Amino acid sequence: MTDATNQDFKGSSTKHWDMAVRTAEPVWASKKTRLTPKRLPAGVRLLGPVLVLLAWEAASRLGYLSPATLAAPSTALKTGYEMFADGSLLPHLLASAGRAYAGLFLGIVAGVVLALLAGLTRSGEALIDGLVQVKRAVPTLALIPLVIIWLGIGEAMKIFLIFTAVLVPVYINTHAALRSIDIGHVELARALGLTRSEFVRHVALPGALPGFFVALRLAVALCWTALVVLELINTQTGIGYLMNRARDWGQTEIIVVGIIIYAVLGLVSDAIVRAIETRALSYRRALGS
Amino acid sequence: MNLYRPYSPSVVLRELSRSFRGTMVLDRISLEIPHGQFVALLGESGSGKTTLLRALAGLDDDAETQGSFTKPDSTSVLFQDSRLLPWKTVIDNVTLGLRRPDARSAALDILGLVGLADKVDVWPSTLSGGQKQRASLARSLLREPELLLADEPFGALDALTRLRMQNLLLKLVERRRPTIILVTHDVDEALLLSDRILVLKDGGIAEDHLISLPHPRRSHQSEISTLRAKLLKSLGVEADTV
Numbered sequence: 251m252t253d254a255t256n257q258d259f260k261g262s263s264t265k266h267w268d269m270a271v272r273t274a275e276p277v278w279a280s281k282k283t284r285l286t287p288k289r290l291p292a293g294v295r296l297l298g299p300v301l302v303l304l305a306w307e308a309a310s311r312l313g314y315l316s317p318a319t320l321a322a323p324s325t326a327l328k329t330g331y332e333m334f335a336d337g338s339l340l341p342h343l344l345a346s347a348g349r350a351y352a353g354l355f356l357g358i359v360a361g362v363v364l365a366l367l368a369g370l371t372r373s374g375e376a377l378i379d380g381l382v383q384v385k386r387a388v389p390t391l392a393l394i395p396l397v398i399i400w401l402g403i404g405e406a407m408k409i410f411l412i413f414t415a416v417l418v419p420v421y422i423n424t425h426a427a428l429r430s431i432d433i434g435h436v437e438l439a440r441a442l443g444l445t446r447s448e449f450v451r452h453v454a455l456p457g458a459l460p461g462f463f464v465a466l467r468l469a470v471a472l473c474w475t476a477l478v479v480l481e482l483i484n485t486q487t488g489i490g491y492l493m494n495r496a497r498d499w500g501q502t503e504i505i506v507v508g509i510i511i512y513a514v515l516g517l518v519s520d521a522i523v524r525a526i527e528t529r530a531l532s533y534r535r536a537l538g539s
Numbered sequence: 540m541n542l543y544r545p546y547s548p549s550v551v552l553r554e555l556s557r558s559f560r561g562t563m564v565l566d567r568i569s570l571e572i573p574h575g576q577f578v579a580l581l582g583e584s585g586s587g588k589t590t591l592l593r594a595l596a597g598l599d600d601d602a603e604t605q606g607s608f609t610k611p612d613s614t615s616v617l618f619q620d621s622r623l624l625p626w627k628t629v630i631d632n633v634t635l636g637l638r639r640p641d642a643r644s645a646a647l648d649i650l651g652l653v654g655l656a657d658k659v660d661v662w663p664s665t666l667s668g669g670q671k672q673r674a675s676l677a678r679s680l681l682r683e684p685e686l687l688l689a690d691e692p693f694g695a696l697d698a699l700t701r702l703r704m705q706n707l708l709l710k711l712v713e714r715r716r717p718t719i720i721l722v723t724h725d726v727d728e729a730l731l732l733s734d735r736i737l738v739l740k741d742g743g744i745a746e747d748h749l750i751s752l753p754h755p756r757r758s759h760q761s762e763i764s765t766l767r768a769k770l771l772k773s774l775g776v777e778a779d780t781v
């Protein structure tokens with residue numbers, strides 16, 4: 251065995267030699283290939299953002315970034331805190347959140363209802379699916395002029411556009427999940443003599459739940475994205491408005507405050523959805539656990 | 540044995556045919572199975588065993604199925620993969636679709652019988668293959684079917700677990716004696732369990748053997764070994780010394 255250890259690993263006798271040593275627990279036995287990455291400890295995924303923030307801050311302090319181009323994160327944090335403390339931030343935050351979540355809520359409800367109709371009934375599929383696919387091909391922002399003509403430039407227009415932006419991915423993913431239901435489970439339901447409503451309740455809906463959560467996470471991100479653009483149009487409130495006004499005044503620190511708020515809201519919303527998802531899908535033996 | 544009961548068929552096939560895009564897989568099969576008979580269906584891979592079973596289970600409503608069959612209303616299917624719904628706990632899987640008021644307590648009883656008393660409330664993904672198949676067996680038998688259709692239910696299990704499952708199945712059906720059609724590629728499984736062995740070949744029933752030996756059976760019993768040699772031969776396997 252000692253002379254075998256000196257051989258090239260790729261040598262012809264590798265196999266034989268490998269089998270001979272296996273019982274002796276060689277050091278490299280622990281180096282077996284993992285096909286799925288290990289799950290990260292909580293919080294470690296913040297490493298990347300933190301590093302970027304540190305580099306940014308350093309660049310500002312060392313004078314590579316002038317405040318007129320981009321404010322330092324620390325300046326922005328200070329400004330943000332001051333705006334929060336003097337009460338000038340909160341109304342804007344609430345206005346934005348109100349729009350985003352109203353649109354999100356309506357979009358999710360409508361998207362799920364349409365997906366259920368199209369996914370579970372033939373006539374629903376015939377009526378709805380084509381329409382949504384057409385809507386999908388049209389960018390939300392391209393609808394702005396038309397919706398302004400219909401709904402004016404007020405709140406209704408903004409919520410409506412967020413609603414349509416959210417509706418599409420919710421529909422597409424939930425519908426796809428319903429359509430790709432495991433044929434084996436359908437057979438099981440038939441063999442067990444389930445009624446249609448039992449089938450929907452016990453088999454189809456739970457089976458589509460993972461797809462729905464994918465949809466939900468997309469939707470949550472999307473509602474804020476749509477908002478930024480919409481708040482550039484005729485409004486005196488909202489984070490987007492704040493940022494836009496700051497642009498006129500060259501206040502990059504306020505723009506950065508806005509960006510940070512969007513980032514935090516996006517991350518927090520995503521974390522909430524993920525927490526709900528983990529609970530709802532607890533039956534899955536998660537990868538990497 | 541039930542062969543001496545007054546004769547009343549539980550399952551009747553009349554010229555049942557099934558083709559896939561013109562290729563005949565089942566060719567006018569006619570068959571009668573008495574109540575309570577345990578039938579093992581053997582056949583080479585691709586001979587149409589699954590096709591026949593799916594037709595009987597009512598899972599095949601394609602237009603290329605012809606002929607007719609009758610079977611009891613209460614029929615259970617035992618799939619090769621246990622087909623437990625991953626989002627339901629073991630007991631919820633077992634009681635799925637049952638409308639009996641005592642479903643839960645009956646399910647607890649039968650889960651105890653199959654040795655899953657401590658797995659009642661766990662997710663199926665945490666069960667071993669044998670445990671999953673036992674849960675699936677519990678689900679099938681809890682319905683107290685008059686006909687049990689099983690498509691290689693133990694095919695994916697290791698030899699030892701398979702042996703245990705076979706004995707468990709015998710024990711569980713002992714009292715109520717449903718009619719059973721068990722598809723298997725394992726000649727010994729058929730010899731060990733069944734009252735009757737059918738061999739499917741070229742779209743028809745090529746052989747039909749009754750076995751009247753009581754359980755438990757031993758593989759060296761002369762009737763068994765003679766039949767084994769015969770079956771292996773008709774399945775195209777050369778049995779040298781049996």
Ligand SMILES: Nc1ncnc2c1ncn2[C@@H]1O[C@H](COP(=O)(O)OP(=O)(O)OP(=O)(O)O)[C@@H](O)[C@H]1O
Nearest residue numbers: 559560564582583584585586587588589590591724
């Ligand atoms: N959905 C299908 N479409 C086309 N051909 C099919 C289909 N299902 C089965 N067949 C064909 O019918 C024949 C019988 O298939 P079947 O699954 O019944 O065989 P089997 O006896 O169960 O085989 P095995 O022992 O391998 O499970 C095969 O030739 C198969 O290719």
Ligand SMILES: [Mg+2]
Nearest residue numbers: 588589590690
């Ligand atoms: Mg088969």
